[in-house]
Amino acid sequence: MRQGGEGVTIGIVAGEASGDALGAELIGAVRARLPRVRFMGIAGPRMEAAGCDAWYPTSRLALRGYAEVAAQLPALMLLRRDVRGRLLAARAALFIGIDAPDFNLGLEARLKRAGVRTIHYVSPSVWAWRRERIDTIARSADRLLALFPFEPPLYDGASLQVTFVGHPLAREAATATSRREMRGLLKLDRQPAFALLPGSRISELEMHSELLLRVAEEILDAQPTARFLVPLVSRETREHFEAVRYRLQLDALPLTILYGHADQALKAADVGLVASGTATLEAALARCPHLIFYRVHALTAKIVARKLLLPYVGLPNVLAGRFVVPEFLQTEATVTNLARAALNLYDDALVRRRLEALFAGMARSLEADTAAIVGDAVQTELRAAGIPC
Numbered sequence: 001m002r003q004g005g006e007g008v009t010i011g012i013v014a015g016e017a018s019g020d021a022l023g024a025e026l027i028g029a030v031r032a033r034l035p036r037v038r039f040m041g042i043a044g045p046r047m048e049a050a051g052c053d054a055w056y057p058t059s060r061l062a063l064r065g066y067a068e069v070a071a072q073l074p075a076l077m078l079l080r081r082d083v084r085g086r087l088l089a090a091r092a093a094l095f096i097g098i099d100a101p102d103f104n105l106g107l108e109a110r111l112k113r114a115g116v117r118t119i120h121y122v123s124p125s126v127w128a129w130r131r132e133r134i135d136t137i138a139r140s141a142d143r144l145l146a147l148f149p150f151e152p153p154l155y156d157g158a159s160l161q162v163t164f165v166g167h168p169l170a171r172e173a174a175t176a177t178s179r180r181e182m183r184g185l186l187k188l189d190r191q192p193a194f195a196l197l198p199g200s201r202i203s204e205l206e207m208h209s210e211l212l213l214r215v216a217e218e219i220l221d222a223q224p225t226a227r228f229l230v231p232l233v234s235r236e237t238r239e240h241f242e243a244v245r246y247r248l249q250l251d252a253l254p255l256t257i258l259y260g261h262a263d264q265a266l267k268a269a270d271v272g273l274v275a276s277g278t279a280t281l282e283a284a285l286a287r288c289p290h291l292i293f294y295r296v297h298a299l300t301a302k303i304v305a306r307k308l309l310l311p312y313v314g315l316p317n318v319l320a321g322r323f324v325v326p327e328f329l330q331t332e333a334t335v336t337n338l339a340r341a342a343l344n345l346y347d348d349a350l351v352r353r354r355l356e357a358l359f360a361g362m363a364r365s366l367e368a369d370t371a372a373i374v375g376d377a378v379q380t381e382l383r384a385a386g387i388p389c
Helices: 017-033 045-050 066-089 101-113 133-140 168-172 176-185 202-222 235-247 262-268 278-285 298-307 315-320 335-347 349-365 370-384
Strands: 009-014 038-043 052-057 094-098 117-121 143-146 161-164 193-197 227-232 255-259 271-275 290-294 327-329
Touching: 009 017, 009 066, 009 101, 017 038, 017 045, 017 094, 017 117, 017 168, 017 370, 038 045, 038 066, 045 052, 052 066, 066 101, 094 101, 094 370, 101 117, 101 133, 117 133, 117 370, 143 370, 161 370, 168 278, 176 262, 193 202, 193 262, 193 278, 202 227, 202 235, 202 271, 202 335, 227 235, 227 262, 235 255, 255 262, 262 271, 262 278, 271 278, 271 335, 278 290, 278 315, 278 349, 290 335, 315 349, 327 335, 335 349
Parallel strands: 009 038, 009 094, 038 052, 094 117, 117 143, 143 161, 193 227, 193 271, 227 255, 271 290, 290 327
Antiparallel strands: none
């Protein structure tokens, strides 16, 4: 490799906002060592800002569930074929698929057969369901970068290098002081503050916007001084949420809508109502007492339920190995259930303090020098591809 990685191309694909954040940090870590390496593929705004040439935005992959993906399957297959062709034409030395396993594992497998080294970043939830995926991952990737310390042992016996890299969010975990400071920044005094996180995808907003707005309405009836913080990741999701609010004639609700900044909302809130996914880990690392909810298409829920290996889906519960955060899924995710649970949690200051202490311990267990470990892993795979660096 010439000085600084000149002439070397790395393909990269991220599927949503959390993957965009991971990808941006990875690009920064690699470019700190090899400034002239080129990254190209499917990227979000953070990855683009870090220097990735984005052929398509991450929103093209922001789908969920069997029923929802099925309608878009032909377009996704064409997209995957196009990305594969362009990466082979660019003679990419390495490909990194960040999460989005249904899209990335197939792409990785095809590129690996064509002689491209492959890394999959973020282990699929084989600890929760679809344990048979381990063999698929091993066939598709040369290396797996895992966010959680309990994941590498799951792959013992698979022909795959698995590296625990820590979770980048752990470095920004809240303290009691930062939680107080964030309340001041958002001009919250002693009012009850509730963070409402409907998800990052439009399909999630379609399922959850009205639900959360009705929940806020019911909470406000019981706590007339309550404030609601709603972080939304894009203009599209904000416009959708606002349209639902207007349709329901809830303009008077005391909402503060934030463009992104879920961490700020969660650090400032007394209680969070969080859609299942990475945001539940963000809530734990923000030391925010919260409850988890989720709705999907009924067919998707039925298929997933048959494959689940654990009684819980939220990451804080997985890390704890028990229910520490209540979960309301599908038909249990009702306005009444969510509002009552949120109010009960707000009223129980002792439980909230215990949860904050538990979440602080989780943050410590996820700490690692992620940038250094990821940078080492990428350099190792480039050397395996015959690139001296």
